[in-house]
Amino acid sequence: MNEAPTDRRETADRNPRDIAATWLRIIAAALIVGVIMALSGGFGVGGATIVSRLAYWLLLVAIGSTVGVLVGVYVMPRAWFARRPWLVWMAIVLVLWPPMILIVMVANTLVEHTPFSMAVALKVAPSTLATTAAMTALAFLVRRREPIETHGRANGAPPPRFIGRLPAKLAHSELWAVEAEDHYLRLHTSLGQDLILMRLGDAIAELEGIEGARTHRSWWVARAAVQRVEREDGRARLVLPDGAEAPVSRAYVKTLRATGWF
Numbered sequence: 001m002n003e004a005p006t007d008r009r010e011t012a013d014r015n016p017r018d019i020a021a022t023w024l025r026i027i028a029a030a031l032i033v034g035v036i037m038a039l040s041g042g043f044g045v046g047g048a049t050i051v052s053r054l055a056y057w058l059l060l061v062a063i064g065s066t067v068g069v070l071v072g073v074y075v076m077p078r079a080w081f082a083r084r085p086w087l088v089w090m091a092i093v094l095v096l097w098p099p100m101i102l103i104v105m106v107a108n109t110l111v112e113h114t115p116f117s118m119a120v121a122l123k124v125a126p127s128t129l130a131t132t133a134a135m136t137a138l139a140f141l142v143r144r145r146e147p148i149e150t151h152g153r154a155n156g157a158p159p160p161r162f163i164g165r166l167p168a169k170l171a172h173s174e175l176w177a178v179e180a181e182d183h184y185l186r187l188h189t190s191l192g193q194d195l196i197l198m199r200l201g202d203a204i205a206e207l208e209g210i211e212g213a214r215t216h217r218s219w220w221v222a223r224a225a226v227q228r229v230e231r232e233d234g235r236a237r238l239v240l241p242d243g244a245e246a247p248v249s250r251a252y253v254k255t256l257r258a259t260g261w262f
Contacts, residue, residue: 160209
């Protein structure tokens, strides 16, 4: 059985190419918003001419987006993006807010010649918070998504916590997959199926110790349970021992293929 990873923080993928791809998606969306804000004269700042407003807003969204990506990649635990997205959103906004206030004040001083003072900081703080929150939400919508993986437990380690949640009739079964159905989870096992009341994100957190991955917003699949892969219309499905088919989201296909799932 595979050894559990030594880094338990599960930080976001630090592959430079993946980081660049994420940043390009977010910066492109942010620049579009920046153009809209400049054309509409957002918050009445940026100067009197369209050129000065474009420079003002494009610079602000570019800096904010870049810093936000770095915070999301190097500070936020990777698993939180699937399990606690609202917490991650709030954390990134709160981390970005103070430096963005400072950046806005500097920009306003250069463009509009406003004084650099605490009074100005308090004045721009609400609009900066609103803009930072909206831009961070936009980044979540366009960012590249990666499947959340779980790993085999080390020799002598206790069983995954989730195993203790299996109904009595499935207690000694092999867990193949977990499928979300409304507020319930359907358990696919070697002894049949059953439902329990739980969120998929919380279940995945307790499945650490079994090698597997989230393949879809509604599915987690144990790697050892995959019998074969079927493809149709550009979509992949993982066939389980009981014939059930777990879908693979297009956003996850590349990563799962690269890690040898199919």
